[in-house]
Amino acid sequence: MKKFAVLGLVALAFAVAAFGVNAQEGKKLSIKDVMKKFPALAKKINKGEGSDAEKKEFVELAKALAANTPKKGDAEEWKKRTATIVGEAEKGEKQPCATNCKGCHDLHKGK
Numbered sequence: 001m002k003k004f005a006v007l008g009l010v011a012l013a014f015a016v017a018a019f020g021v022n023a024q025e026g027k028k029l030s031i032k033d034v035m036k037k038f039p040a041l042a043k044k045i046n047k048g049e050g051s052d053a054e055k056k057e058f059v060e061l062a063k064a065l066a067a068n069t070p071k072k073g074d075a076e077e078w079k080k081r082t083a084t085i086v087g088e089a090e091k092g093e094k095q096p097c098a099t100n101c102k103g104c105h106d107l108h109k110g111k
């Protein structure tokens, strides 16, 4: 089981490297689009309850987030934070950065 998980991670890493930021197949999701599904998935996966399909979708959402630039706050901070979220999403375990809603909203979300 563990071996399988590691293999999955390796495959994912390759997929990420191959697709990079252009992963959205031409259709770019805005931050608002991402925020519709992101919270529920983040919380579920953080609790260890996400299915493989949900984890995969969450990685896509995290990448879509990273491909955006927020209207508010420092773009470099955003890059670092969303890169952390993508990394955690790919692990598919605890999601401390993604579930730190307020930490990110305070910096990057307007009122």
Ligand code: HEC
Pocket: 031, 032, 035, 038, 039, 040, 042, 043, 065, 070, 071, 081, 082, 085, 097, 098, 099, 100, 101, 102, 104, 105, 108, 109, 110
């Ligand atoms: C990496 C940063 C980040 C994280 C983490 C994050 N958000 Fe957001 N969220 C944003 C930004 C930026 C916006 C503002 C988007 C805009 O107005 O363009 C936003 C907007 C929203 C909105 C409003 C969407 C709308 O239609 O106006 C909701 C609801 C929301 N987030 C919920 C959450 C919840 C719940 C969590 C935690 C589970 C969370 N977000 C985590 C960055 C983040």
